[in-house]
Amino acid sequence: MAKPVKKVVVTGGGGQIAYSLLFRIANGELYGKDQPVELSILEVPQGVESLKGLVMELDDCCFPLLHKVRYDSDPRKMFEGAEAVFLVGAKPRGPGMERKDLLLENGKIFVDQGKALNECAAKNVLVLVVGNPCNTNCLIAMHHAPNIDPSRFHAMTRLDQNRASYQLAHKAGVHLDDVTHMIIWGNHSSTQVPDFHNARIKGKRASEVIHDKNYLEKEFFQIIQQRGAEVIKLRGKSSAASAANAALGAMRSLLFGAKEGQFYSSGVFSKNNPYGIRGDLIFSFPIQSHNDKFEIVKGMEITPFLKAKLELTEKELLEERDAIHHLLK
């Protein structure tokens, strides 16, 4: 018997990330090749007309698993019964900007979308916020959805994790599969903390394989913290296909967990976290999931170097939260 259809929502449907993400979901890359999906695509009213062309392209792909496509500018219609929601729709930054410069303009989008999720989505919905600055936007959406368990709200730091894994594999001259436990702490911003200390290469600490401390503490950090800005500088637009790929990977980890003994990064509500981070932020931690429950992985070793970096990213998140305090009322 055919499985019941899964309802997936992507916001910002007319944008560049959605143009990659939607086709991959429709192709079965989120839930798997035996799971029919229904796509609901949200755009601002002036962008809805262009979605007709996008839907024509989805039709023309003849995806066997794509049961139905809906599109609209009303979040309440699009979020009805939603089980997996990608909140992508938001303005991207341009050259020379920090992601937090988008906060006042983008933050307000997540007030109404949080309320709409609260009213209309499935109670066990999983929400992945991609639109920047994603940690604080996620905090806003979660705040306005009190009927949904806060653990269902995540901000995407998977792209940073992927970038960091690639750089370590490249530097060490090993296959990507040999790099494990690579996680990102804190904000998806230039203060993020790519944790090479706890990362493993072929089961050993990365620093036992890459002996160049200066590379790990300076160059590696700089590459990962500035990777998004570098892509914008060179491409003229922010990362899109790699962001869509990370969004799929992040949501798959939330749905299906990581491989045995491994974990992944995700921005989650920091209440009662075991690392002493203030409890009212969306902060990226190492996460493991079991039976649809998410846990922050305990016992990671925090060196003085890491501790100083964690304090910086926490401070930035507190500043971001203060800047949108009015949106949390």
Ligand code: NAD
């Ligand atoms: P884009 O400009 O190509 O597309 C954004 C789309 O969102 C536009 O079509 C716009 O009309 C739509 N939109 C705006 N407000 C909306 C609303 N209220 N409801 C529905 N749709 C709305 O941008 P993009 O390149 O697709 O990037 C989208 C966001 O993702 C940006 O904020 C970008 O900075 C962020 N991003 C995050 C990561 C990450 O790792 N977390 C990675 C890449 C990009």
Ligand code: LMR
């Ligand atoms: C990224 O990391 O590529 C995105 O957050 C886009 C950006 O503004 O850098």
